[in-house]
Amino acid sequence: MNILFVMYDQLRFDYLSCAGHPHLHTPNFDRVASMGVRFSNAYIQSPICGSSRMCYYTGRYASSHGAHWNGFPLRVGEHTLGDHLRKAGMACWLLGKTHMKADAEGMARLGLAPDSTIGARQAECGFDAWARDDGLWGEGPDGFYDEKRSPYNEYLKSRGYDGENPWADYANAAVTDDQIASGWMFRNADQPANIREEDSETPWLTSQTIEFMEKTEGPWCAHVSFIKPHWPYIVPAPYHNMFGPEHVPPPRRHTVERENPHPVYGAYMENKIASAFQRDEVREKVIPAYMGLIKQCDDQLGRLLDHLEATDTLKDTMIVLTSDHGDYLGDHWLGEKDLFHEQSVKVPMIIYDPRAQADVTRGTVSDALVESIDLAATFVDAAGAKVPDHIIEGRSLLPWLRGETPQWREFVISEYDYSVTPQCEKLGLEPRDARLFMVFDGRYKLIHAEGGFRPMLFDLAEDPDEFHDLAKGDTHNDQIDRLYGMLAKWGRRMSQRVTKSEDDIKAMRGKSIRKGILPFLFDGSEVPDELTEKCRGPARQRHSGNTD
């Protein structure tokens, strides 16, 4: 069996028709959901691209792998999905985005050549790169945001798009009045991107994926990682005008949220992106483009499914559809991701397992508390290996797919490090104090903030929109204490004992005594002779050590 591990970037959990979106019809996502299981309570471990992805790719919490934010290198030697899968006999390929930053200092310290196979995998988060393109070719007075090469820009140039950065000038720009109208500017979000649709980012990566599948022998896991519907919010025709302001729901926000908000939330509500998304004209331009980008993703997913069917490989291919985080789109007075409302921290998670054991669950929805780190465990399990649960902190979802009801976690954790952001400076925090932790038990959601702030608390049963922060008063201290207990338990988890498995430990027991470590003997009668034979030593007839 192969695994097609498809990630969309910044795809909100509720912007799919199978998840109930009233206007956005996504028949191909729905088709996979009908063949598999849609997990309706799937949470990412950090609501920011890089950190979330490192959690997916290691199966470990952000505080366990340490890559807490975009551009924080994943330290050399951290075990990745690729390491585990290769050990299980499955290749692990990358097509698209990871947001991985190599630990160049650590690699140099260990003498790992970046161009060696080991070095390249270390630099690519354990993947073998079929095509790595992080999809953000922003450029400013200090140069490119991303200093790597861009296969996508190279493709565009090969297709005749001119200039140094056709990603910016064509794929993410319109033309108005014979001028480039940048996709960075929300004003232009309702314009068609100035590119042939088939050359835009999502079709390009889809074509790469089909080519990959045609050329590559299995078993493989392929991480197909689209940059879209991530900003810049602009999409080529015909997707640019499939949706209009009439399809834009009113923002889910409440004036009570602005009354005495938690200081961190308050700071985020005042940042540039939030301010933009608080304007109706922004939402009315951006959300239709966002929907168009998703519609394009859905059509391209259809291409992939059709290819699998045409090649009769759907029956041998596990398909996983998910995202690295959501997008506020103006809900809760916010733009982007970053905090822990459902719009940001919950993601789509659809898994199709072609094997017969999964027949019993096809087309069902599971509300199990899923964490993104569960996928690494799921894939290792699917590859037929024992999940190394002293390294991977997630749990295999295969039992759920088989209709079983395993004993399961009681809460999910997510973390956010905002030390690099203006909000940290605004709040006067040292970097290490700019950290948030979410613990959610399926009903109550507690957000703890380092730095001496009070927590936040939401009751999603009574207040599914998460408008009412119950930690503003002192009426819910029992719930707060209970969830803090869960967070404390998680804080004591065993996350770094990665060199010894549970089985290794059991096998170690009793070994030292059989290797002569006997610090409890009075006269040797305590244990069988064979254990003390060596320490009794040979009879000594002639000399002692002191006098010879």
Added chain:
Amino acid sequence: MNILFVMYDQLRFDYLSCAGHPHLHTPNFDRVASMGVRFSNAYIQSPICGSSRMCYYTGRYASSHGAHWNGFPLRVGEHTLGDHLRKAGMACWLLGKTHMKADAEGMARLGLAPDSTIGARQAECGFDAWARDDGLWGEGPDGFYDEKRSPYNEYLKSRGYDGENPWADYANAAVTDDQIASGWMFRNADQPANIREEDSETPWLTSQTIEFMEKTEGPWCAHVSFIKPHWPYIVPAPYHNMFGPEHVPPPRRHTVERENPHPVYGAYMENKIASAFQRDEVREKVIPAYMGLIKQCDDQLGRLLDHLEATDTLKDTMIVLTSDHGDYLGDHWLGEKDLFHEQSVKVPMIIYDPRAQADVTRGTVSDALVESIDLAATFVDAAGAKVPDHIIEGRSLLPWLRGETPQWREFVISEYDYSVTPQCEKLGLEPRDARLFMVFDGRYKLIHAEGGFRPMLFDLAEDPDEFHDLAKGDTHNDQIDRLYGMLAKWGRRMSQRVTKSEDDIKAMRGKSIRKGILPFLFDGSEVPDELTEKCRGPARQRHSGNTD
């Protein structure tokens, strides 16, 4: 300046005359204490050799580096004292014991050759080994406990001691009735070891150290790490009979400790070593030998000090004397270390800093809450480098040595993983649940046990002997909650973000906007033109991407 980082193994904090021992006179320890500062509240981070040492050598908690027990490899790439010191221009040498187990699997995964410089340092916990000898050459039906070569055994052979394992047959054995009387057996602890005193372990390593100092240019840090007074408890003449049963204090234990004990404590009170030390005849044989071993350590320390004085290098040498953990010696009905009574978890910590700034504190005692991980920070600070506090979790003690009163930690943490032990099996625990955590605030000591047990609590102000476990009732829930809050705070510490320092993070701020990441623009008016110039692009006269 050079650093002589001297560690004794299993040296109890109170078995020195400067710490108040009534019978054991240790003039050379006292001499260093009179030149420097004795820290009377120094705690190790794990009461077991290997794990404690990995904390010393990384400056990180056991849960941060993951080497929770003897023989659990320190994972490849973990930063060590040697890494930090070499970066600061100071060599970092090892003489003696570390209990380091190399992460052979991790090194193979990263392609590190064990015989390369990098590989050798990885395998030696970051040290350059002048002489590595872990000092436990126990041997049984399954072979040697330690599979490495033993420089000490080689030395003994070169001195004419015969057999394959003169460590066992001479250095750690007596001769009675022409038979080897093994030092493993407490019955023989009052016999003289069958070896010339100058060939025994402590003088051997002392000679190695003097030779090292004569041959090595500074600046260096030398970890001189004696195996003694660790068991086997046997010492050559004249030390074997310097002390007798009349110098053995009554055991510090109380019948109340056996009434409804905490299950983990109860299991330890019933293990083989505890049972042995509950016998008076064992204590009366072993403790005089233990004292003799310490007396020998003191005399050998005198040799080192004399050498430093004779070579006029005392003025350029920081000296640190400490231990990896203590020894119950029958107190609390226990033998060995393992749990968190002061006898086990508190260690001697004497620091002499030759520099003038330390003149104000010479001969003083500090009761600051010190953790063993502070030494790594202290040494980096002493080497003149900034302490990388995103990696090293300890704090430099230099301010204390200079008479300052820095803002300091409110509690110390220690951890113990007993998953390999019979106690884990006896209690029916899975390996990952066989973990204890101590939090001590200078008065109250809480011990949390994973696995669903109640905690333990001691009030050292009211009950300095730690006989009365206040968590047996429910009278101290407020204190228990308070200390659990400290443990939870510690559990949320940022320990793995080792690839970005606080300064790195501050320097990252505002960078992405200057590299064209602008996901908040409506029309570009929000920021200066220079930031949006690239996304406006060149005027486009002839063609669009869609139609060319």
